[in-house]
Amino acid sequence: MSEDWIEVGLLSDIPKLGARVVSRDTGDIAVFRTADDEIFALRDSCPHKGGPLSQGIVMGNRVACPLHDWKINLDSGDAVAPDEGCAASYPVKMDGETIMLSLTPNEGCPNK
Amino acid sequence: MKERLIVIGNGMAGMRTVEEILKLDADAYDITVFGSEPYGNYNRIMLSPVLAGDKTIDEIMINDEQWYVDNNITLHKGKTIVDIDRKARKVIVDDGSEYEYDRLLMATGSNPFIIPLPGHDLEGVIAFRDIHDVDTMIDAAKNYKHAVVIGGGLLGLEAANGLMQQGMKVTVLHIVDTLMERQMDSVAGKMLRKSLEERGMEILMPASTKEIVGEGHVEKVILEDGREIETGLVVMAVGIRPNIELASKVGIHCERGVVVNDTLQTFDPRVYAVGECVQHRGETYGLVAPLFEMAKVCANHLVRHGIGLYEGSVTSTKLKVTGIDLFSAGDFIGDENTEELVFQDASRGVYRKLVIDDNKVKGAVMYGDTIDGSWYFDLMRDETDITDFREKILFGQAHLGDSGHGDENRIAMMADTAEICGCNGVSKGDIVQSINVNKLLTLEEVRAHTKASSSCGSCTGLVESLLAHTVGGDYSVAPHLKPLCACTEHTHDEIRNAIKENGLKSIRATMDFLEWDSPDGCSKCRPALNYYVMCAYPDANSDDSQSRFINERAHANIQKDATYSVIPRMWGGGTTPGELRAIADVAEKYKVKTVHVTGGQRIALYGLTKQELPEIWGELNDAGLVSGHAYGKALRTVKTCVGKEWCRFGTQDSTQIGIDLEKMTWGSWTPHKFKMAASGCPRNCAEATIKDFGVVCVDSGYELHVGGNGGIKVRATDLLCAVKTAEEVLEYAAAFMQIYREQAHYLERTAPWIERVGLTYVKEQIVDDEEQRKAFAERFLFSQKFAQDDPWEARAKGAEKHEFEPIKQLNA
Numbered sequence: 060m061s062e063d064w065i066e067v068g069l070l071s072d073i074p075k076l077g078a079r080v081v082s083r084d085t086g087d088i089a090v091f092r093t094a095d096d097e098i099f100a101l102r103d104s105c106p107h108k109g110g111p112l113s114q115g116i117v118m119g120n121r122v123a124c125p126l127h128d129w130k131i132n133l134d135s136g137d138a139v140a141p142d143e144g145c146a147a148s149y150p151v152k153m154d155g156e157t158i159m160l161s162l163t164p165n166e167g168c169p170n171k
Numbered sequence: 172m173k174e175r176l177i178v179i180g181n182g183m184a185g186m187r188t189v190e191e192i193l194k195l196d197a198d199a200y201d202i203t204v205f206g207s208e209p210y211g212n213y214n215r216i217m218l219s220p221v222l223a224g225d226k227t228i229d230e231i232m233i234n235d236e237q238w239y240v241d242n243n244i245t246l247h248k249g250k251t252i253v254d255i256d257r258k259a260r261k262v263i264v265d266d267g268s269e270y271e272y273d274r275l276l277m278a279t280g281s282n283p284f285i286i287p288l289p290g291h292d293l294e295g296v297i298a299f300r301d302i303h304d305v306d307t308m309i310d311a312a313k314n315y316k317h318a319v320v321i322g323g324g325l326l327g328l329e330a331a332n333g334l335m336q337q338g339m340k341v342t343v344l345h346i347v348d349t350l351m352e353r354q355m356d357s358v359a360g361k362m363l364r365k366s367l368e369e370r371g372m373e374i375l376m377p378a379s380t381k382e383i384v385g386e387g388h389v390e391k392v393i394l395e396d397g398r399e400i401e402t403g404l405v406v407m408a409v410g411i412r413p414n415i416e417l418a419s420k421v422g423i424h425c426e427r428g429v430v431v432n433d434t435l436q437t438f439d440p441r442v443y444a445v446g447e448c449v450q451h452r453g454e455t456y457g458l459v460a461p462l463f464e465m466a467k468v469c470a471n472h473l474v475r476h477g478i479g480l481y482e483g484s485v486t487s488t489k490l491k492v493t494g495i496d497l498f499s500a501g502d503f504i505g506d507e508n509t510e511e512l513v514f515q516d517a518s519r520g521v522y523r524k525l526v527i528d529d530n531k532v533k534g535a536v537m538y539g540d541t542i543d544g545s546w547y548f549d550l551m552r553d554e555t556d557i558t559d560f561r562e563k564i565l566f567g568q569a570h571l572g573d574s575g576h577g578d579e580n581r582i583a584m585m586a587d588t589a590e591i592c593g594c595n596g597v598s599k600g601d602i603v604q605s606i607n608v609n610k611l612l613t614l615e616e617v618r619a620h621t622k623a624s625s626s627c628g629s630c631t632g633l634v635e636s637l638l639a640h641t642v643g644g645d646y647s648v649a650p651h652l653k654p655l656c657a658c659t660e661h662t663h664d665e666i667r668n669a670i671k672e673n674g675l676k677s678i679r680a681t682m683d684f685l686e687w688d689s690p691d692g693c694s695k696c697r698p699a700l701n702y703y704v705m706c707a708y709p710d711a712n713s714d715d716s717q718s719r720f721i722n723e724r725a726h727a728n729i730q731k732d733a734t735y736s737v738i739p740r741m742w743g744g745g746t747t748p749g750e751l752r753a754i755a756d757v758a759e760k761y762k763v764k765t766v767h768v769t770g771g772q773r774i775a776l777y778g779l780t781k782q783e784l785p786e787i788w789g790e791l792n793d794a795g796l797v798s799g800h801a802y803g804k805a806l807r808t809v810k811t812c813v814g815k816e817w818c819r820f821g822t823q824d825s826t827q828i829g830i831d832l833e834k835m836t837w838g839s840w841t842p843h844k845f846k847m848a849a850s851g852c853p854r855n856c857a858e859a860t861i862k863d864f865g866v867v868c869v870d871s872g873y874e875l876h877v878g879g880n881g882g883i884k885v886r887a888t889d890l891l892c893a894v895k896t897a898e899e900v901l902e903y904a905a906a907f908m909q910i911y912r913e914q915a916h917y918l919e920r921t922a923p924w925i926e927r928v929g930l931t932y933v934k935e936q937i938v939d940d941e942e943q944r945k946a947f948a949e950r951f952l953f954s955q956k957f958a959q960d961d962p963w964e965a966r967a968k969g970a971e972k973h974e975f976e977p978i979k980q981l982n983a
Contacts, residue, residue, distance in 0.1 A: 068978045076691060076717040079978035090978060094691050111733040114721040116694040123694035125721040125729055127626075130694075141609070141620045 106144025181206025184446025185278030315403020
């Protein structure tokens with residue numbers, strides 16, 4: 060497993076059904092919090108036209124892209140069928156109330 | 172162990188129900204399907220194009236055998252259930268095997284009716300019902316020259332057309348003197364006859380068959396009047412009968428069909444039935460749209476969600492004969508209490524008749540040009556009062572002030588490259604291909620796969636027509652009122668009423684009370700609920716920013732590159748050197764890429780990052796500038812001309828009226844964006860007659876106009892009334908905004924709302940009834956007490972910080 064875990068912030072820093080951005084030169088990562096406090100991280104770029112997923116409406120384990128309303132699965136980063144494409148997902152874990160994020164994306168999606 | 176569901180019948184109704192079950196809860200049942208035909212599930216309504224050679228069998232398969240495997244469904248094809256032991260809850264198959272069930276779904280369809288004429292059992296006498304019949308017809312076309320079709324209804328004519336395409340000479344015998352008399356009146360029937368005869372079809376009617384003669388194989392048909400027709404094939408298409416053989420044998424209550432209640436349950440509570448075998452509220456159905464509606468409701472009850480009732484269907488019909496357009500829906504014959512509106516142009520071959528009862532559309536027949544079929548169908552379904560556009564209704568929707576799509580609405584003649592959906596760049600060819608390849612059957616499916624009509628929605632009618640054209644005939648929109656979104660069965664109006672009547676003061680409370688299907692709604696319903704709750708209880712502080720679209724959450728418009736735009740308010744279109752200086756300073760300091768003058772008389776700055784926003788707002792606030800709400804479903808701008816203060820034609824102070832209107836209404840949230848304008852004279856330089864609320868000053872006072880729209884579909888306003896004083900202008904504006912706020916559906920502009928409820932209704936509420944008007948205006952002003960806080964000021968001072976800042980900044 061990757062070594063590059065970073066501390067992102069506290070669970071309470073992200074609103075329920077919301078997202079915050081980890082900003083980097085090589086492309087932002089969106090960190091989502093669902094209604095039941097699950098945390099997911101995706102490349103902040105919709106496979107459709109690169110819309111910032113962090114700005115979308117979160118529902119269940121999905122987010123709706125703010126530009127053209129594509130639905131993206133938060134766990135896999137895959138677009139909900141029949142749309143096709145993906146946003147790379149990043150491993151996350153909780154250390155107490157602190158959100159930890161790995162900067163090495165999960166395998167399988169070229170949109171990193 | 173999972174419960175076992177056995178489905179009797181592998182046709183469209185049964186499999187549609189199974190698909191709906193899988194969608195709702197894939198693990199609900201172990202599903203076993205029995206079908207007598209040796210195929211997977213195919214689209215029976217597409218048999219006509221197969222016969223006509225337009226499609227192949229493979230193209231009309233809906234679910235191939237792999238689909239059953241992929242979904243863990245056991246398919247027994249070519250096997251027939253011969254008995255049901257309801258006590259022991261098992262079915263008995265024709266090979267003697269037995270299978271137990273917990274729930275049983277009967278989808279046995281219907282049988283073609285064969286008239287028991289002498290000779291009906293000869294070889295070469297067939298019905299038109301399944302793939303086997305089509306094969307027989309195609310074979311016959313190779314060996315015989317002449318075919319007779321008995322029955323001039325929908326199916327008979329499609330069969331006759333297909334046989335002609337196969338090269339046969341076809342004679343149609345019809346018992347009465349109007350073709351398709353169940354779908355057509357006599358005028359349309361005659362036009363249809365003429366076009367079919369021009370194609371070479373021979374039609375005899377009224378014609379009653381006496382007997383069919385032949386030695387083993389059919390040779391000729393003899394009519395009651397003595398005429399004889401030599402033929403090598405007889406197709407009987409005189410109607411279908413619900414297949415109730417099995418159900419009545421095992422004692423399930425049947426009349427003409429298997430009798431079911433509104434949840435598609437039979438008299439045996441463990442047994443459900445859907446499709447053509449069913450009799451519901453006295454009606455039986457032979458078209459596809461009702462089957463889909465039944466499937467949806469039935470599946471919902473089978474997985475124990477228990478939501479939704481099937482309340483019967485209003486159906487519409489189209490003939491699947493290339494080049495012939497006809498459409499009918501509802502009660503198109505009428506009675507002594509109804510009126511008829513008729514448009515007939517014989518040389519163009521166009522005919523339209525609407526049956527009207529109490530200014531509502533009850534039925535429609537169209538021949539020649541059917542593009543408005545889906546519109547008339549919507550008017551029927553919504554029971555829209557047509558008083559206000561009655562004189563134009565026969566000319567179609569394109570004539571209701573639409574300059575956007577007008578005459579291009581001729582689907583059949585459009586080239587494949589013609590763009591249907593301008594928002595998403597989807598051409599006719601793209602849509603047709605997707606419908607064929609992905610076997611799409613509903614508007615929602617076409618939207619999901621192609622995106623056509625999924626953005627602004629203005630091409631919905633075109634897409635529906637294209638779908639009807641491509642999948643054929645009896646595709647139709649569901650005739651009941653549309654639910655808000657897939658998360659609920661409830662309509663906008665039902666939801667708004669529930670919120671008011673039950674004191675539901677949050678999104679959560681509303682979802683719980685109305686038993687939402689999804690855990691936290693979706694991007695369609697959450698913003699709507701947020702608005703509805705806020706509108707009903709302005710003082711409840713219920714606003715949920717996570718249920719707002721990003722623009723309203725960030726108080727700026729997101730652009731395609733994820734930057735934002737900033738547009739400060741300019742009251743009534745006016746500004747000052749000081750304000751302009753502040754805007755110029757901000758533009759320079761933040762290196763704004765584009766400074767642009769908007770259509771609403773304001774200045775917009777583009778290309779700003781989200782993080783910069785609060786700081787910029789603070790600097791603009793310092794110069795007295797506030798949020799223009801250019802990003803919201805909210806009061807946008809009040810456009811004005813300079814009026815009598817400067818203009819030699821000006822009759823009143825339109826600028827001041829504009830400023831007063833904007834001061835009163837800014838900050839209010841509305842179902843969709845809301846724009847106003849005030850012009851100083853009838854030359855109307857402020858373009859007040861394409862606004863949601865427009866004031867045109869005249870010498871004697873003020874004309875008030877409502878329901879205009881300059882956007883997707885241009886619509887000029889309707890004149891609401893004329894008033895004498897500026898105070899009255901404000902009162903009417905407040906009342907109009909409030910009735911719209913309280914009664915329109917979320918994301919419905921004033922233009923379609925007024926077309927839906929009727930101008931007459933709006934006048935009754937806020938012009939004729941003074942007390943009511945004052946009450947609306949008062950409620951508007953009350954709600955404004957909680958709405959008129961500049962959102963920029965609070966955020967510039969640090970509110971909602973998390974919205975604007977990254978949680979973590981790397982490589983900074």
